[in-house]
Amino acid sequence: MIHIGMDPNIFTAGSFTMSWHGLFTGLAVLAAVILAARLAKEKGFISEDVYAIALCGVIGGIIGARLFHVIDKWSTLYQDDPIRVLYFWQGGLSLYGALVGGFVFGITYAAIRKMPLGKVADLAAPGMILAQAIGRIGCTINGDAYGTPTSLPWGVLYTNPNAAATAGPWVNGVLVAGHPVPVYEIIYDLLILALLLRLRKRLKNDWMLFLIYASLYSVGRFGLDFLRGDETVVLGPFHQAQVISLIVMVIVVPLLIWLARRPAPQAAEAD
Numbered sequence: 238m239i240h241i242g243m244d245p246n247i248f249t250a251g252s253f254t255m256s257w258h259g260l261f262t263g264l265a266v267l268a269a270v271i272l273a274a275r276l277a278k279e280k281g282f283i284s285e286d287v288y289a290i291a292l293c294g295v296i297g298g299i300i301g302a303r304l305f306h307v308i309d310k311w312s313t314l315y316q317d318d319p320i321r322v323l324y325f326w327q328g329g330l331s332l333y334g335a336l337v338g339g340f341v342f343g344i345t346y347a348a349i350r351k352m353p354l355g356k357v358a359d360l361a362a363p364g365m366i367l368a369q370a371i372g373r374i375g376c377t378i379n380g381d382a383y384g385t386p387t388s389l390p391w392g393v394l395y396t397n398p399n400a401a402a403t404a405g406p407w408v409n410g411v412l413v414a415g416h417p418v419p420v421y422e423i424i425y426d427l428l429i430l431a432l433l434l435r436l437r438k439r440l441k442n443d444w445m446l447f448l449i450y451a452s453l454y455s456v457g458r459f460g461l462d463f464l465r466g467d468e469t470v471v472l473g474p475f476h477q478a479q480v481i482s483l484i485v486m487v488i489v490v491p492l493l494i495w496l497a498r499r500p501a502p503q504a505a506e507a508d
Contacts, residue, residue: 238414242396245379261375266295268371269364276363279438280356289350290357294343301338305331309477313469332372333458333481336365355443362450363433369454370426376419384416385466393417406466416464425457441501448493455482455489 247255270291274284306329307315307322314329315322340361347357376382381401383393392414395403406415433450440446459482462468468476475483 239391239393239417240396241378241380241393241400243378244397245399245401256375257378258375258381261378262372265368265371266291269368272367273360273364276360276437280353280360282352282356282360286350286352287360290343290346290361293346294339294361297342298335298339299330301341302330302332302335304338305334305477309469309471331477332369333478336369337481339365353443355447358444358447359437359440362447363430363437366426366430366433366450366454370423370430373419373423373426377417377423381467382419383466384418384464386413387416388414389416391417391420401467415466418461418464421461421464422457425461426454429453429457442496442499445493445496448489448496451485452489452493455485458482459486 243257245256245258247257247260249255270287273291274287277284277287303322309331310329340358343361344354344357347354373382379401380393380395380403383395383401383405386392386406386408393416394412394414395401397403403412406413429450432453433446436449437446440449459479462476462479462482465476468478471477472480
């Protein structure tokens with residue numbers, strides 16, 4: 238068993254609290270932008286394009302992250318006190334909401350600027366999965382994605398009273414060790430990142446890299462969520478993230494197969 242007694246808050250000044258979760262979220266966004274800027278030339282973009290799309294993506298990500306969280310927790314946290322929806326500083330963000338919101342805002346900006354959307358999406362994919370991995374470091378410290386009970390030697394027990402994981406998992410009135418789900422996801426995300434970087438120059442059609450990212454992450458998230466102890470079911474035995482993962486897979490996998498069967502643009506032009 239691994240004990241984590243680290244305070245999830247770095248410091249507090251008045252009503253403002255800087256948390257490790259917030260710090261790593263900021264570092265995640267920065268790393269994603271830096272990686273995208275370094276890969277931009279491969280897709281024919283300049284750095285300024287990347288920064289503009291990233292700014293729109295960050296704004297959309299914040300809106301989407303809060304919106305998905307509020308929808309998921311409406312009946313338990315916000316129904317009786319709706320004004321709490323605006324209390325961003327108290328935490329409560331959805332990773333899937335950040336991904337969806339960031340993608341929608343970023344791709345909308347690219348469409349308005351008449352950029353090639355497939356290339357934009359493919360450029361964003363490695364940075365997005367890198368950001369997810371870095372952001373989960375903050376979740377590991379904070380304990381806000383604690384797992385179901387486990388007796389495995391790498392099970393984690395949060396001992397700091399400020400940790401979100403003091404909410405669970407509980408067995409017979411005792412706080413016990415749970416699966417380190419954020420660590421599992423970090424490892425999985427980095428494997429996806431390695432694959433995307435390896436494939437980025439080998440795929441014949443635009444959109445394929447992004448669709449590979451979306452499908453692989455959805456499969457992993459669907460499976461890992463069975464080990465989450467902090468989520469509530471919304472449809473049958475499934476959590477909100479699992480329902481979204483299923484929807485993504487139903488849409489993305491057929492598109493990926495269709496694109497994989499299409500000839501490369503050069504071949505199409507030669508015909």
